[in-house]
Structures are given as structure tokens and as C-alpha cells.
């Protein structure tokens with residue numbers, strides 16, 4: 001089981017890099033120009049938690065639990081505003 005999980009993690013990281021290249025953010029990512037949507041911390045390969053697309057913009061979240069929770073809260077507020 002643990003071997004399988006490790007393989008998945010590696011695949012995920014490879015995919016991420018390919019994805020960043022595809023969307024043209026690979027250089028920004030390597031140069032540390034990608035920031036967490038919530039806490040503004042520089043997103044790196046070892047602290048990235050989520051990547052989302054919202055209104056054609058890419059949103060990155062770091063792996064702090066509070067950031068994910070804040071993002072969900074913000075998202076709820078945005079949804080309310082949209083209505």
C-alpha cells in the first residue's frame with residue numbers, strides 16, 4: 001500500500017510540473033512568484049496543497065489548514081455575492 005501511495009505522489013508532482021508548463025506558470029513557480037491565495041506565502045513544490053481555476057484565474061493554496069478553510073469561506077462569500 002505504501003509503495004502505491006508513494007508512486008501516486010510522484011506522479012502527481014510530475015503532472016503538476018507538466019501542468020504548470022502548459023499554463024505558462026512554470027517559470028513563475030520556479031522563481032517563487034506564485035503566492036498562496038490566502039496567506040500570500042510563496043508556493044513551492046513542498047507546500048502546495050491545491051490549484052484551482054476560478055473565473056479563468058489560477059488560484060494556488062499552500063498546505064496550511066487555515067488557508068484551505070479561509071478559501072472555502074471566501075468562496076462562500078463570493079457565491080453569495082454572485083447571486
Ligand SMILES: [Zn+2]
Pocket residue numbers: 036037038039040041061062063064067
Ligand atoms: Zn497559505
